[in-house]
Amino acid sequence: MPGAGDADGLTVGQVATRLGVTVRALHHWDEIGLARPSLRTAAGYRLYTAGDLERLHRIVVYREIGLGLDRIGALLDDPATDVPGALRAQRAQVTERIERLQQLGTGLDRMIDAHERGLLLTAEQQAAIFGPDWDPDWPAQARRRYGDTAQWRQYAERAATRSPEEWQAVAEAMGELERALGDAMDAGVAPGSPEAERLVERHREVFASYFPLTRQMQVCLGRMYETDLGFAAHYDGVRAGLATWFRRIIDADARAHGIDPDTAAWQ
Template sequence: MTDEVTRDGLTVGAVADVAGVTVRTLHHWDEIGLARPSGRTPSGYRLYTQSDLDRIDRVLAYRESGLGLDTIRALLDDASPEVGAILREQRAQLAERIGELQRVDERLARMSQAHERGILLTDAEQIATFGNDWDPEQSQTARTLWGRTTQWAQFAERSASRSRADWQRLSDAMRDMQAALANAMDSGVEPGTQEAGELVERHRELFSTFFTLTRHMQVCLARMFEEDPGFASYYNGLTPGLASWFRQIVDEAARAHGIDPDTATWQ
């Protein structure tokens, strides 16, 4: 019976199908006086007339705009003389929400691009920011090697919010860091000393702006700087022997924190 159409109107099941809502919703609307059926069958089932359906259509339209049920009931029952003002206010709220969603969409777009590209600067901007020796393809190489790691995800998500000025500040900080390392080595700073330890910590903190770099991971990174021909060539180009010296000061700092650098893993 609840899914049938009668001569006197539609049953609650039929209205639910037409309106695209649940029977439970129609029962609730009836209980709170929002959209009540005009009739009943001899068995006591609700029956909705065309006028009832018109009211339900209005309820659905107002609800889709984001209005609450109490406000909708007031509008339909003409309890509020400021219908136009209420609707204008709702439009203003919707416009604000649309703006928020657009900003979220833009943020998601940048995050998606950053996961694919790493650094959201043009090739020319990268070279201008990081120097003439910088190869813009390095980001793609890094993604190929580490694109499925937590660290790449952190790097990309932080990259998404960085402007060119942000990258310039980080690039300058990295150059200063590398110059400090080269100067310390040339000045005879020994691994295991306080000065060497402070440089290691400075390096770890700077790298942690890209992704969280633990002391274990820093040992692995220093190992790679020494063993990888490309990294070793770059660091040794700053001052001969820097790649090996840097690994030594990182290893000694790790030992000072109870870490065996020979068994350290990327964790």
């Protein structure tokens, strides 16, 4: 608040500097009648008094706690206004905003963590959800390999908001798909057949839990499933020869949609 030694006759620029507001704001408050300078010079320039400055200090405080200018005017000028009640209501709103910002901060922390770690689950949770053969170092390996790609960012953003129960549902959906693939191979389902195409489409739908998968990207995955030792061992563990059969039905589906598997790229 202004002290007793404040002299009358402060210019708009001087007041703006003292209060940390813009000259434009002071002119606006003057125009709407919220805070008008009380003095004028002989040349017609307006000057603020100590009383004006005290009112301006209150306006600045009320504005900083989030009150609108109309509400501020009522608090300052309407004797019927319940000032403590209005301030309590504003405090309640501020408390709600603080809680929302804290929740936002928590969400941002999880997003940062997901981008850096890939999977916000403990090693014990990962083993329980994905099975004992799961390598808890896989997310770190994937980040080192794919961390600068759009797909990693999409994956991380999904991972940041996914609960262990939701990850369990993803794992179960993928497990059901793999069993269906094995059963189809055992039944002699031919690449390019309607049933094989439905399985390829189902794979894209299930895989979308990680990030959207185009047919060209799916072809690239099919190659990796067959040639990468870890993936090949996983699929061949479901059924002997499944990795190669899976790649073949993906390639046949791609050809049916005008994509040459030999030239397909990650796009």
